[in-house]
Amino acid sequence: xxxxxxxxxxxxRKTTPVSSMLLRLSHTATAVEASDRFRVVIVGTGWAGYxxxxxxxxxxxxxxxxxxKPVDFVVxxxxxxxxxxxxxxxxxxxxxxxxxxxxxxxxxxxxxEQDFVLASVQSIDTESKQVQCQSTLSTDLNYKIDxxxxxxxxxSVPSTFGLPGVTExxxxxxxxxxxxxxxxxxxxxxxxxxxxxxxxxxxxQLLHFIVVGGGPxxxxxxxxxxxxxxxxxxxxxxxxxxxxxxxxxxxxxxxFNASLRERAMRKIENRQSMRIIK
Numbered sequence: 001x002x003x004x005x006x007x008x009x010x011x012x013r014k015t016t017p018v019s020s021m022l023l024r025l026s027h028t029a030t031a032v033e034a035s036d037r038f039r040v041v042i043v044g045t046g047w048a049g050y051x052x053x054x055x056x057x058x059x060x061x062x063x064x065x066x067x068x069k070p071v072d073f074v075v076x077x078x079x080x081x082x083x084x085x086x087x088x089x090x091x092x093x094x095x096x097x098x099x100x101x102x103x104x105x106x107x108x109x110x111x112x113e114q115d116f117v118l119a120s121v122q123s124i125d126t127e128s129k130q131v132q133c134q135s136t137l138s139t140d141l142n143y144k145i146d147x148x149x150x151x152x153x154x155x156s157v158p159s160t161f162g163l164p165g166v167t168e169x170x171x172x173x174x175x176x177x178x179x180x181x182x183x184x185x186x187x188x189x190x191x192x193x194x195x196x197x198x199x200x201x202x203x204x205q206l207l208h209f210i211v212v213g214g215g216p217x218x219x220x221x222x223x224x225x226x227x228x229x230x231x232x233x234x235x236x237x238x239x240x241x242x243x244x245x246x247x248x249x250x251x252x253x254x255x256f257n258a259s260l261r262e263r264a265m266r267k268i269e270n271r272q273s274m275r276i277i278k
Contacts, residue, residue, distance in 0.1 A: 038064075038071045041131060041147035043121055045077040045105050047085075049153035053108060073110070074145065076117045078136050080105055083176060089220040091179040093186070093228035098176050117145065124150065159213065163247070166212055173217055186225070190233055193240045207242035214252030214276070219264060222246055226271060244274045252276070 040056065042049045056063065056073055064071050081102040090096040106116055119133040122142070129148065135141035158174055160166040171182050189206040192198065198206075209225060211218050222244060229242055246252070246268070253261045268274050 035148070036069060038067050038069050038148050039074055039146060040071060040149045040151065041074045041076065041145060042151045042153060043076050043131070044153035044155060045075060045079055045082050046153060046155040048155075049075070049077070049151070050082040050103075050105070052151060052153065053105075057108065072112070072115060074115045074117065074147070075105060075110075076119055076121060076131065076133060076145065077105070078118070078120050079175070080116070080118055081176075085174070086216070086220075088173060088176075088179055089217060089224050091176070092173070092182045092221060093224045094183065095224060095228075098179065102176065119143075121154075124152075161212060161247075163212060170210075170212060173221060186228075190237050190240065194237060203240060204243070207240060208245065209242070210245045210247060212247045214246060214250075215255070216253065218246060219253060222268070222274065226274060230273075242273060245277055246274065247277045250278070 042053055045053075053073055053075060056071075060071055060073075081104050084101040084103075087096055087101045091098050091101060110116055117133060118136045120136060121131055122134050123132040124130075125132070129150070130144045130146055131150065132144055133142065135143075158172050160170075171185065172178050173182065186209075193203045193206045211222050211225075226244060233242075251261055252268075253264055265276075268276060
C-alpha cells in the first residue's frame with residue numbers, strides 16, 4: 001500500500017479539478033508571438049504543481065480543442081520528484097523507505113525530454129514572457145524558458161516561531177534529504193553516547209531531542225521517534241536514557257478539532273520521557 005501512496009490515483013482523490021482553470025484561461029490567453037504550440041510552464045513539483053501537471057495532461061485533448069493548437073507542459077523544479085509529505089516523518093526512523101513516498105516527475109510522460117528542467121528560477125520577465133533559470137546541476141549553466149502561461153507553485157518555507165538558533169542549528173523536515181540527515185544524526189548520537197569517556201551530562205545532551213512546532217509534522221515525528229527509541233533503540237542501547245521535548249507556540253494540532261487535540265495531548269502526557277514546552 002505504501003509503495004503506491006503517491007500514485008496518481010491518490011492525487012485524484014478529494015481534490016478539485018485544477019485543469020479546469022486551464023480551460024477557463026485558455027479562452028483568454030494569447031501568446032506574445034504567433035506560435036503553432038501553446039506552452040504551459042509550471043514552477044514547482046509540490047502538491048499544487050504536480051496536481052496541475054497530472055490533471056492538465058489528463059485533459060490535454062479538451063485544452064487543445066479550446067486553444068486550437070497543441071499544448072506542451074514544461075516543469076521547472078529543483079527536485080525531480082513529487083514528495084508525499086504526510087509520511088515524511090516515518091522515513092526518519094525507517095518505518096518507511098524514502099522511495100515509497102516519492103513519485104519521479106519524469107514518469108509523467110512528457111512529450112519532449114526537455115519539458116522537465118532541473119533548475120531554480122532566478123527571475124521572471126512578464127513583458128517578454130520568459131523565465132530566467134539556473135541549473136541545479138551547474139551554477140555556470142543559465143538559460144531562459146519561454147512561456148505562454150506561467151503557474152508559480154513553489155510552496156512555502158518552514159516557520160521557526162521566532163526562536164533564536166532554530167534556523168542556524170536545527171534540522172528542518174520538509175524534503176527527503178532532511179529526513180536522511182535526521183535519521184543519520186539520531187543513530188550517531190546513540191552511538192556516541194555509548195563511547196568510553198562520555199560523561200553523563202554529555203550523554204543527556206546527546207539524547208535530548210527537541211522538536212520545534214506542534215503541527216502535524218512535529219507531532220508525527222515525535223510519535224515516530226518515541227516508538228523507534230522505545231521499541232528498537234532501547235533494546236540495542238539498554239543503558240542509555242533519552243528525553244524528548246516538544247516546543248510549541250500555542251495549542252498542538254491547532255488546525256484540528258478539540259477532541260483530536262485533547263487525545264494527542266493525553267498520549268503525550270502519558271509518555272514519561274516526553275514533555276511539552278510552550
